[in-house]
Amino acid sequence: MLELTGITKRFGGVVALDGVDFTLLSGELHALLGENGAGKSTLINLIAGTYGWTEGSCRIDGQTVSALTPQKSRDAGVAAVFQEFSLVPDLTVEENLFLGREIKGRLFLNRRAMRARAEERFRDIGFHVELDSKIETLTRAQKQMVEIAKGMLSDAKILILDEPTASLTDGEAEKLFAAIAGLKARGVGIIYVSHRMAEIRRLADRVTVLRGGRKIDTVAIAAASDATLIEMMVGQPVERLYPSISQRPAEIVLATRGISVSGTVSDASIVVRAGEIVGLAGLVGCGRSELCRAVFGLERVTSGEIELHGAVVRAPAPHSMLRAGLCYYPADRGAEGLALSRPGRENVTMAALDDPRLSRGGLLKSWRERRAIAAPLKTLGLRPMAPERAASSFSGGNQQKLVLARGLMRPVSVHIFDEPTVGIDVGAKSEVYRLMKSLVENGAAILLSSSELPELVHLANRVHVMREGRIVAELKADGITEASVLRHYFDAQTGATEAA
Amino acid sequence: MSDRPDMAAPVVLDRARPDIRQFASQAKLPGFVFLALLVLGLLDPRIVSSGNLWNIAIQTSYLALFAMAQTMVLLTRGFDLSLGFTVSLVSVISAMVMTGSGDMPILWGIVAGLGVGLLIGGLNGFLIAGVGINPLVTTLGMANIVMALASTVSGGFPVPGVPEAFTDALAEGRLIGIPVPILFAALCFALLFLVLRFTVFGRGLYLIGANPRAAKAAGVRTGRVVAIDYVVCSLLAAIGAMLLTARTGSGEPNLGGNLTLESIAAAVVGGVRLSGGEGGVTAALLGALFITIISNAMNLMQVDGYLQQVLLGLIILASLILGRDHKKR
Numbered sequence: 001m002l003e004l005t006g007i008t009k010r011f012g013g014v015v016a017l018d019g020v021d022f023t024l025l026s027g028e029l030h031a032l033l034g035e036n037g038a039g040k041s042t043l044i045n046l047i048a049g050t051y052g053w054t055e056g057s058c059r060i061d062g063q064t065v066s067a068l069t070p071q072k073s074r075d076a077g078v079a080a081v082f083q084e085f086s087l088v089p090d091l092t093v094e095e096n097l098f099l100g101r102e103i104k105g106r107l108f109l110n111r112r113a114m115r116a117r118a119e120e121r122f123r124d125i126g127f128h129v130e131l132d133s134k135i136e137t138l139t140r141a142q143k144q145m146v147e148i149a150k151g152m153l154s155d156a157k158i159l160i161l162d163e164p165t166a167s168l169t170d171g172e173a174e175k176l177f178a179a180i181a182g183l184k185a186r187g188v189g190i191i192y193v194s195h196r197m198a199e200i201r202r203l204a205d206r207v208t209v210l211r212g213g214r215k216i217d218t219v220a221i222a223a224a225s226d227a228t229l230i231e232m233m234v235g236q237p238v239e240r241l242y243p244s245i246s247q248r249p250a251e252i253v254l255a256t257r258g259i260s261v262s263g264t265v266s267d268a269s270i271v272v273r274a275g276e277i278v279g280l281a282g283l284v285g286c287g288r289s290e291l292c293r294a295v296f297g298l299e300r301v302t303s304g305e306i307e308l309h310g311a312v313v314r315a316p317a318p319h320s321m322l323r324a325g326l327c328y329y330p331a332d333r334g335a336e337g338l339a340l341s342r343p344g345r346e347n348v349t350m351a352a353l354d355d356p357r358l359s360r361g362g363l364l365k366s367w368r369e370r371r372a373i374a375a376p377l378k379t380l381g382l383r384p385m386a387p388e389r390a391a392s393s394f395s396g397g398n399q400q401k402l403v404l405a406r407g408l409m410r411p412v413s414v415h416i417f418d419e420p421t422v423g424i425d426v427g428a429k430s431e432v433y434r435l436m437k438s439l440v441e442n443g444a445a446i447l448l449s450s451s452e453l454p455e456l457v458h459l460a461n462r463v464h465v466m467r468e469g470r471i472v473a474e475l476k477a478d479g480i481t482e483a484s485v486l487r488h489y490f491d492a493q494t495g496a497t498e499a500a
Numbered sequence: 501m502s503d504r505p506d507m508a509a510p511v512v513l514d515r516a517r518p519d520i521r522q523f524a525s526q527a528k529l530p531g532f533v534f535l536a537l538l539v540l541g542l543l544d545p546r547i548v549s550s551g552n553l554w555n556i557a558i559q560t561s562y563l564a565l566f567a568m569a570q571t572m573v574l575l576t577r578g579f580d581l582s583l584g585f586t587v588s589l590v591s592v593i594s595a596m597v598m599t600g601s602g603d604m605p606i607l608w609g610i611v612a613g614l615g616v617g618l619l620i621g622g623l624n625g626f627l628i629a630g631v632g633i634n635p636l637v638t639t640l641g642m643a644n645i646v647m648a649l650a651s652t653v654s655g656g657f658p659v660p661g662v663p664e665a666f667t668d669a670l671a672e673g674r675l676i677g678i679p680v681p682i683l684f685a686a687l688c689f690a691l692l693f694l695v696l697r698f699t700v701f702g703r704g705l706y707l708i709g710a711n712p713r714a715a716k717a718a719g720v721r722t723g724r725v726v727a728i729d730y731v732v733c734s735l736l737a738a739i740g741a742m743l744l745t746a747r748t749g750s751g752e753p754n755l756g757g758n759l760t761l762e763s764i765a766a767a768v769v770g771g772v773r774l775s776g777g778e779g780g781v782t783a784a785l786l787g788a789l790f791i792t793i794i795s796n797a798m799n800l801m802q803v804d805g806y807l808q809q810v811l812l813g814l815i816i817l818a819s820l821i822l823g824r825d826h827k828k829r
Contacts, residue, residue: 298717319719328717336717339710341777350707351718353700362700406718 001026001189002047002158007056009042016042019056020215022208024158024189029180031192031200031221033233034210035397035425040193043210044160047191048080049073060158079151080160085143087150089136093129094118097150121149124186125179141172148179152188159183160191165199166423169284177203195425197226209233234427241430242458243437249273249461252310253445254326254414256295259304264290266469267304272414272445277436279460280449281485287469288449289331292416295447296321296328308414322351327412329403331419331449333396337403340392344382347391347402348373352409376408377401381431397428404435415439416447421455433459453482465489529770529786533793540797547797554679560785560792561685562740562747566759567766567784568692569736574767575696575705576726577712577776578628578635582620582642583737583763587756588650590616590741595659595751598666606666613742614735620646621734625727643760650753659751670746681743685785688736692781701725709776765812766791769819791815 002024009017017039024030032040046053049068058065060076068076087096097118103110118131127145135143144164151159161180165173180190180203194200200207201221209216209232216232224232230241254272259265265287272278280288293299295306297316306313308324318328330336338347349369352358357372358365373387380401382394391402400420407415417436421429436459440446450456456463463480465473465488473488541548566583573580580586594613598605620642627638673680696702704725707715716722744755770787772779794815798808 296717318717319721322719330714330717336711336713339707339714339777341710342706346703346707350703350715350720353703353720359700364698364700364703366698 001061003059004047005057005059007043007046007058008054009039009046009051010054015213017046017053018213020210020213022215022218024191025205026157026189027184027187028205029184029190029192029203031194031204031207032210033200033207033229035233035427038210038233038425039213040210041162042213044080044162044191044193047073047158048078048160074154077155077157078160079154079156079158080162081144081147081151081164082160082162083166085147087135087143087146090134092132092134093138093146094131096135096146097121097153101153117153118149121152124152124182125149126182127175127179139172141168141175144168144172144176145179148176152183156188158189158191160193162193163195163423164192165194165196173199195423197229201226211235230426233425234430241426241433242454243430243433245277245437245440245459247276247440247461249276250443253308254295254447255307256291257305257307259291259294259306260302260469261287261290261294261299262302264299264469265294268466268469268471269304270447270464270471272447274413274443274445275440276461277440277446277448277459279456279463279480280447280466281453281456281463281489282466283489284451286466288466289418290469291466292328292418292447292449296326296416298328319354322410322412323354325411325413326416327351327407327414328416329407329418329420331422333399333403338391338399341390344387344389344391344394344402345369345373348376348387348405349409351406355410357410372409373405376405379408380405380435397424397431400424400428400432404432407439412444414445414447416449418449419451420448421450421452453485456480456485457482529783529790533786533790536790536793536797540793544797544801546800552796552800556789556792556796558679558681559796560789561679561681562744563759563762563766563792564685564785564788565688565736565740565743566763567770567788568688568781569733569740570763571767571770571772571779571781571784572692572705572729572733572736573635574764574772574774575776575779576708576729578726578729579639579764580624580730580733580737581636581639581760582624582646583639583733584756584758584760585643585646585650586617586620586734586737587741587744587759588753589620589646589653590738591745591748591755592650592654592659592751592753594742595662595745596653598663599659599661599751606663609666610742613738613745617734617736617738617741618731621731622727624734625730628730629723629726654751654753656753658748658753660749662745662749662751667746667749670743671749681747684739684743688739689781689785696780701728705729706777709773709778711777762791762812765816768816771819774820 004020004022007017007020007022008015020039020043022043032043034040045051046068049070049072052067058068065072065076088099091099094114098114103113103117115131122128125145125148129138129142129145135146138146148159164176168176183190192200192204204221206218207221207224207229208218209229211233251274252271253274255270257269258267260267268287268291270278280291282288290299294301295316297318297320301316306316308326313321334340339350349358349372353364358369377385377387382398382401391399394402404420420432436446448456448460457480460480461477463475463485464471465475465485467489475484537548546552566587570580570583590613593616594609597612598609602608624639624642627633628635670680675683696705704715704720707718707720708722708725712722741755745751748755766787767779767784768774768787769790770779770783770785772783791812794811795808798811
C-alpha cells in the first residue's frame with residue numbers, strides 16, 4: 001500500500017537518507033531499526049509529510065505521489081504518533097480528539113456524533129479511557145492511547161508509531177500491543193520505530209535496518225536473529241553488548257543508613273564499594289530514582305544518614321556532593337539533564353565549573369574549556385563531534401553522552417546512573433557500558449538504577465531490589481538472574497537475602 | 501548488507517554555516533538601527549545633526565543601564581517589575597541625604613542610594629531564590645512597596661537643591677571629551693559583558709535560564725546565583741537612578757514610572773528572550789539605542805505623547821513576534 005523508491009533527503013550538506021527503498025503491506029507491522037542518526041526519524045517524517053524528499057518517488061495505493069505535505073499525507077490515510085505528544089493538557093480527551101476537525105451541526109458542534117465516534121475508536125483499539133477526563137490527569141500510557149485514537153480517527157490505513165513504549169510500564173505496553181494486534185487484523189499497515197529488540201521480535205512481520213542514512217536490508221523477522229540485526233545496525237559483529245567487567249570490591253565509599261524520603265523511600269540502607277557496580281532494581285515508581293536523587297541532594301531526606309567516604313554528609317546538595325566526588329546522571333535528559341538551548345560544550349562543563357581546571361576565583365578559564373572537553377567527548381564518541389552546537393540538535397544517544405561526559409570533567413569516585421540507556425540505541429548503549437567498565441576497573445564505584453533487567457544482570461556485582469520504597473532483597477553475583485530479580489518485584493514472602 | 505566502515509555517521513558539512521547565520525541574525529539589529537537613523541535623517545535632517553546625535557547617545561546611556569539591569573534577571577527567566585520605582589526611591593533618598601546637613605553629603609548620598617538598591621535587590625533575591633516565590637509576583641509586590649515609600653518619604657514632591665558639584669560631575673561633566681553618563685554606561689556594559697562571558701556566575705545565569713532543574717542537578721548553586729543576580733540588577737538601577745537625579749537636579753518620586761516597561765522593551769527589542777537563557781548586554785544596549793532613536797525622532801517631529809506610547813507598545817509586540825519566528829526556524 002506504500003512504496004518508496006530511491007528516497008534521498010538532504011538537509012543542507014547533511015545526507016540524512018540516501019536512496020532508501022521501503023514498502024509497507026496492508027495488515028503488516030514493519031519495524032524500522034537503526035542507531036540514532038541512522039535516518040529512521042527522517043524516513044517517518046517524510047511519510048508523515050513533515051518535509052519533502054530531495055530525490056526518489058512515492059506511491060500510495062498504487063497512485064504516484066509527487067510531494068507530501070502533512071495535509072496530503074493525512075488525506076492519503078497516514079496517521080503518525082510521534083514521541084512528543086501533540087495533546088493539549090488542559091482539554092479533555094474528547095476535545096483533543098476532535099481539535100480542529102470538530103463535527104459540526106447546523107449551528108453548534110454535534111457533540112453526540114463526536115462522542116459516538118470517539119467511543120467507537122477506543123473500542124476499536126480495545127482501550128478504555130474516560131472521554132471527559134483532562135489530558136493532564138492521564139498516565140503516559142493513556143496519553144499514548146489517546147494519540148493513537150486521534151491518529152485513527154480519520155480511518156487511517158497507515159499508522160506510524162515512534163517509540164510508543166519508551167516510557168510505558170510493562171503492563172501499559174501490553175495494552176498497547178493488544179491494540180496493535182487489533183489494528184493489524186483490520187488491515188492497517190503499521191510502521192514501528194523502537195529500540196527494544198524483544199518488542200520488535202514479538203510484533204513485527206518485517207524489519208528494515210537503516211544505518212548512516214542507507215538501507216542495509218529488509219528481512220522477515222523470523223529469518224533474522226537478534227545478533228544479525230544488531231550486527232546490521234552497528235555495522236560490525238557485536239561480540240557482546242555487555243562487556244565483561246572485572247569487579248574488585250574494595251572499601252565502602254557510599255552508604256545509606258535507613259534513609260527515607262517522604263512518600264517514596266522508607267528506611268533504605270545500601271552500601272556501595274569502590275570497584276563494583278551495585279544495581280538498583282524495581283518497578284517504575286518503586287523509589288529507586290528517589291533514593292538516588294536523595295543521595296545527591298535533589299530530594300529531601302526526612303530521616304537516616306548518608307555516608308560518603310566514611311564521613312556523614314550533613315546536608316547533601318548537588319554542588320557539595322560533586323565536590324566530594326559523587327556525580328548523579330539524571331534519568332530524564334530533557335527535563336533535568338541538559339540545558340538544551342545551550343551549546344554541547346556548556347552542558348559538558350556545567351557540573352565542573354568550580355573545578356580548578358575550569359575556573360579560578362569565579363573566573364572561567366575559557367581558553368581551556370574547549371580543550372578540556374575534547375578528551376572526554378572523544379572517549380564517549382560524540383557524534384557529530386560538534387560541541388558548539390546546541391545540545392538539542394543531538395540525537396538521544398549523543399545527548400546522553402553529553403550528560404555522561406560531566407563525570408569525566410572532574411574527579412568523581414562514585415557515579416550514580418539513573419536509567420542511563422532509556423531511549424538510546426544499541427550502539428550508544430554499548431558505549432555507555434564500556435564507560436562503566438572503564439570507570440569501575442579504574443576503582444570508581446557505580447550505583448546503577450535501571451528498568452532494564454538484562455543490564456543489571458550482566459553488569460552488576462550486587463543488586464538491591466526495591467518495592468514500594470523499601471529495599472526488599474539483595475542479590476549477589478551468580479544469584480542475579482532476571483527470574484530471581486523479578487520474583488522480588490511482586491512477592492513479599494521471599495527471603496530477604498540470597499547469597500551466591 | 502554493506503561493510504563499508506565509513507557509514508557510521510552522516511558527514512557534517514555545515515559546521516561553518518551556523519556561525520554565518522548567527523552573525524547575520526546578530527547583525528540585523530545594528531542594521532536596523534542604522535537604517536532607522538538613515539530614514540529618519542532623510543525625513544528630518546535635524547535628527548542626524550551632531551548635536552542631536554550626542555543627545556541620543558546620552559539618552560541611550562540611561563536607558564541602556566536600566567535595560568542591562570533588566571537583562572540580567574530576564575536571563576534567568578526572571579523579571580524586575582520593581583525596577584522603575586527603585587529608581588524613584590533611590591533618587592528621592594539620595595537627594596534627601598545630599599541636601600541634608602553633615603560632612604560629605606554627596607558621598608553619603610551616593611552610599612545611601614546604593615544602599616537602597618542593595619536592600620531592594622537583596623529582598624527580591626531572598627524572596628525569589630530563598631523562599632521560592634514567583635519573580636513576577638515578588639517584584640510586583642516590591643514595586644508597590646517601593647512606590648509607596650518613595651511617595652511617603654518625599655511627601656510626593658520633588659526634593660530640590662541637589663548639590664551642584666554632584667550635577668556638574670555626573671550630568672554635565674566630561675572625561676576625555678566624553679559625557680560622564682556615557683562613560684558610566686560603557687563601563688557597566690564592559691563589566692557585565694565580561695561577567696556574562698567569563699565568570700562562573702555569568703555561565704550560571706545562562707544555564708539557569710535554559711533549564712533551572714538541569715542547572716541545579718549539575719551543581720550550579722541556583723539559589724545563590726539568582727539572589728546575587730537580583731542584587732546586581734537593583735544596584736545597576738540605583739546607579740542609573742543617581743545619574744538621572746544629577747540630570748534633573750532634584751530627587752523625583754515619579755522619576756522611574758515608565759522605566760520598568762521601557763527597560764523590558766529595550767531588552768526584548770534587542771533580542772533578550774523572556775523565556776530565559778538567551779541574549780546579553782549587547783542586545784540590551786542595541787535595544788536601548790533603537791528605542792531612544794525612535795522616541796527622539798518622534799519628539800523632534802512633535803508626535804503626540806500618547807501616540808508615542810502606542811508606537812512603543814507596537815514595537816515591543818512586533819519584536820516579540822519576529823523573535824518567535826526566528827526561534828522556530
